Amino acid sequence: MTPQALIAALDYGSVLVFALTGALVASRAQLDPVGFVFMAALTAVGGGTLRDLILGRAVFWVVQPTYILIAAAAALLVFWTAHLFESRYRLLIWLDSVALSVAVAAGVGVALETGFGPVIVIIMGISTGTFGGLMRDVVGNEVPLVLKQGELYLTAAFGGALAAVLLDTAGFDDEEALLACAAVVWVLRAGSLIRGWRLPVYRPRPPRRRG
Numbered sequence: 001m002t003p004q005a006l007i008a009a010l011d012y013g014s015v016l017v018f019a020l021t022g023a024l025v026a027s028r029a030q031l032d033p034v035g036f037v038f039m040a041a042l043t044a045v046g047g048g049t050l051r052d053l054i055l056g057r058a059v060f061w062v063v064q065p066t067y068i069l070i071a072a073a074a075a076l077l078v079f080w081t082a083h084l085f086e087s088r089y090r091l092l093i094w095l096d097s098v099a100l101s102v103a104v105a106a107g108v109g110v111a112l113e114t115g116f117g118p119v120i121v122i123i124m125g126i127s128t129g130t131f132g133g134l135m136r137d138v139v140g141n142e143v144p145l146v147l148k149q150g151e152l153y154l155t156a157a158f159g160g161a162l163a164a165v166l167l168d169t170a171g172f173d174d175e176e177a178l179l180a181c182a183a184v185v186w187v188l189r190a191g192s193l194i195r196g197w198r199l200p201v202y203r204p205r206p207p208r209r210r211g
Contacts, residue, residue, distance in 0.1 A: 003113060003174040010106035010178065011048060011060060012070065017099035018132050019044035019071035023078035024092045025140035033079050039136060040075035041068055046132030051107050051124050055114055093193065096133055096145060101185035104129035104157045105178045108164045112174055118165045125161030125181070130154065152192035155199060160185030 001009075022043030026036040045061045045068070052059045061067040085091050107128025111121040130146045130153070137144040146153050164181035168174065191197040 001175060003109065003178075006175050006178060007106060007109040007113065010102050010109060010182075011067070014048070014099055014103035014106050014128075015044040015061075015067045015070055016074055017095055017102065018047075018136075019074035020078060021092050021096045021099060021133065022071075022136045022140075023075040024082060024088050024095070025136055025142060026075070027078060027082035027088060028142070029140055033076060036075040036079045037072045039140060040078075041071040042139065043132045043136035044068075044071040044074075046135045047103050047107065047128040047130065048132075050131045051110060051128045054127070055111065055116070055124065057110070057114070093145065097186055097189040097193065100129045100133070100153070100157060100189060101160065101182040103132070104160045104185050105164070105182040108161050108181050109174065109178050112164075112168060112177075118169070121165055121168075122158065122161040125164070126154065126157045129157045129185070149201060150198050152188050152197055152199070156185050156188035156192065159188050 019040035022040040023036050025043075026039040029035070029039075031039065048060050051057075082088060104125045108121055108125035110128075111124040116124070134144050134146050136142075137146075145151075160181040160183075163184040164177040167177040167180055172180075188197065
């Protein structure tokens with residue numbers, strides 16, 4: 001598989017899975033079918049749209065509207081089947097972990113293919129992976145997963161993007177670097193959800209009094 005084909009596959013995968021998460025949020029908000037499609041599409045293409053606008057590329061779903069059709073189909077599927085799941089929130093966070101890992105790799109791949117340096121590659125990976133889900137949660141009046149205390153989310157995205165940059169610098173093929181990126185993101189996110197992996201958080205302290 002060529003790097004271009006792998007990036008396209010990652011974009012399709014992230015659109016599909018993120019669309020499912022957007023539709024699940026719509027189900028929690030009890031929206032109508034049009035609302036489902038809106039939430040699914042917003043979530044599915046938000047991160048990639050930001051990436052392409054910043055990098056000066058043609059926006060991927062404008063060039064290939066099939067992405068929007070995939071998001072709409074995923075939304076309608078969830079509209080008719082969401083009631084079958086006992087815990088939609090648990091399904092949401094696990095689907096989101098998969099979408100995050102795939103989308104970060106897609107963002108990293110586009111930035112590498114365009115020839116940007118390590119800092120921009122990492123930023124594009126994080127932005128592509130997190131922005132759609134952030135918009136989904138804000139619009140759906142949910143606590144944004146990206147800002148949820150005590151869980152690795154941004155850190156997982158950063159870790160995966162950094163791993164890809166290090167492998168690319170070491171001479172590995174782009175395909176290997178992107179697959180490793182997705183794997184690192186998902187392992188870190190899943191470890192946070194299952195094993196409670198986390199970084200220390202800021203704890204405010206009273207100011208010291210000067211004697």
